Amino acid sequence: MYDVIIIGAGVSGCACAREISRYQIKACVIEKDEDVCSGTSKANSGIVHAGYDAPLGSLMAELNVQGNEMMGALAKELDFPFQRNGSLVVCFHEEELPNLYDLYEKGLKNNVKELQILNKKELRLKEPNISENAVAALFAPSGGIVCPFELNIALAENAYTNGVEFKFNTKVRNIFKKNDRWAVETNRGMIETQYVVNAAGVYADLFHNKVSEKKIHITPRRGEYCLMDKTEGGTVKSTIFQLPNQYGKGVLVTPTVHGNLLVGPTAIDIDDKEGTDTTREGLERLLNQAGKSVNHLSGRKIITSFAGLRAHEEKHEFIIEEVKDAKGFIDVAGIESPGLSSSPAIGVRVADILKSEMNLKPNPDYIGHRKGILDPQKLSKDVRNELIKNNPSYGTIICRCEMITEGEIIDAIRRPLGARTLDGIKRRTRAGMGRCQAGFCMPKTMEILARELKESSLQITKNRNESIILTNRNKEQA
Known part of the structure; x- marks a missing residue:
């Protein structure tokens, strides 16, 4: 009970x-x-929206602005990556400028702070790779990015x-x-x-x-995304939106907190509440739309694609x-x-x-902070060497793309609500999220999972119970 x-x-x-x-x-x-x-x-853009486009007077607008204001302190309390990189809503036609100013006015009424309208020159100074067709933009300094x-x-x-x-x-x-x-x-x-x-x-x-x-x-609203290599992460500094339409904020281009470049989403209403498949047509549409906002985007730099579902309520x-x-x-x-x-x-x-x-009473034992998984790459050389000396697992690189160590993977498994699957490891450490998409690190990660969970490697799954990786052995273990 x-x-x-x-x-x-x-x-x-x-x-x-x-x-x-x-x-x-x-x-x-x-x-x-x-x-x-x-x-x-698990499958969204990781954007902390400023709140300028939510319907006036809506609960959505109120909680968007409140949540945005809370995110910085929450990130410090719970130790997860968050950056206020600012967002830009770009206008490409002079005749659409009134719509941009309407969005600006809506943002002010929604209590979004420090909004600005940038002209073409100011916009290109802020984002040199923005399309030459851009004529102005709404700039929201409070916009941010987070690891979802x-x-x-x-x-x-x-x-x-x-x-x-x-x-x-x-x-x-x-x-x-x-x-x-x-x-x-x-x-x-x-x-x-x-x-x-x-x-x-x-x-x-x-x-x-x-x-x-x-x-x-x-209605499940499917959104497809392309994730690009870290070599593309500096293409833009801000999150770049196009003027919103009836399906939302349109295709965005944004850096991620981990240094990649993300493009998406599409917006297609479907019936299947598990319909997270991607399509060639959708991904091509993404790149075409994103190319209207930002120069120098190349499909050759895509390292993976994925789709998520938004829970769209009729109103x-x-x-x-x-x-x-x-x-x-x-x-x-x-x-x-x-x-x-x-x-x-x-x-x-x-x-x-x-x-x-x-009539709830405060929990006298409440702990309001949490420490995330240690990232050895953020340590000084001397401190990292001392860490490896005391715990050699932090000296063994498992994921070469993201430079994730065995120590980090073990921590991800042993911590509260620890990982039990390959995707669980990926979401906690980024092992398998790099350029090779787990092509090299998966076998070793599976070995660590099996060892830590005291299970056979045949029991290790990608995510759900039916997603078995190995079905049998070629020979018995010694």
Whole structure:
């Protein structure tokens, strides 16, 4: 029996978990996949939006600006990479300048600070590789970039440290009222709770509609991305947007916090809530669109492509509230862009709802900070040599592209909510994210996982349980 169950271990669910761990509460996060950050949160642009384009007066606008303002302090508390590199919304035609000024005015009304309109000369001074067709841009200094994996994982680890339980590979099949409590039926049995927080991403409408007469509908909106090599990371310093359209902020070009260049996303509404496949047509469209914003982009520099799903609600608005005809059921639904940017504020909002409903008392043992995985590359030569002397695993390079050591991989496995799969290692350390895309490091990473988990290498998976890498052996081990 729990006080609160959170469905979904994405960035919204884990932000809620971290915030409620400030109080004396028995809480649990249920996740259908094998790890945190396995759905929408793992495949997005990693942009911390400034908040100038969210609809006026919307909850989306309010939480975007609040979340943006919280991100810097949160990054220091939880030790994940975050940079305020600023964002630019580029206008390519003189006749569209009124739309750019409208966006500027909207940003001011949304309380976005320090917005500026740059003319063509000012724009090219800031971004020399911007298209010659650009005539002006809206500059938002508060825009930033973050590692979406590390943000999500940091929130989860801190929540776990403060007493929140996590149940992975646990799929919710049904939810119903049992006396005065909620019964959550899963593939691993029944769980009872006083409150449910529905942070299930593209599946949030399914759970909402099980308990409420007022139905909602969420459409999976597929966005495809191209990730380019670190040699291209300096092409732009800011995040470059085009003027928004009905499908969102358009194709962006941005540096990442790890030094790559990211291009995307497309925006295609689909029916499949697991439809994360990429298409040749989509990727070609990406490069063509991005080439209108930035010069010198080459498909030859792409090291990987991927797709993510945004949980698009029909009214294009966050739904964060207790369902009126289902007391104790709290929706965190329709969390599409700028959901990542808003996540710290979403967590606070949900915690405030629960605090007022449950009369929660502060957790006297709450720990508000967390230390991430040690990066030996950030150490001085002398300190690094001393580290290797004391722990030789930090002297063994496993991933040559990203220069990730065995020590970092071991840390990723042994830490709170540690990695259990190859993708879990990748998201925590970047081993396998480089130019060769795990072509060289995968076998050794699998060996380390098998050794640390005390499992056969035949049991090691890429992500979910069905994603086995090895099916049999050519010969028996000695």
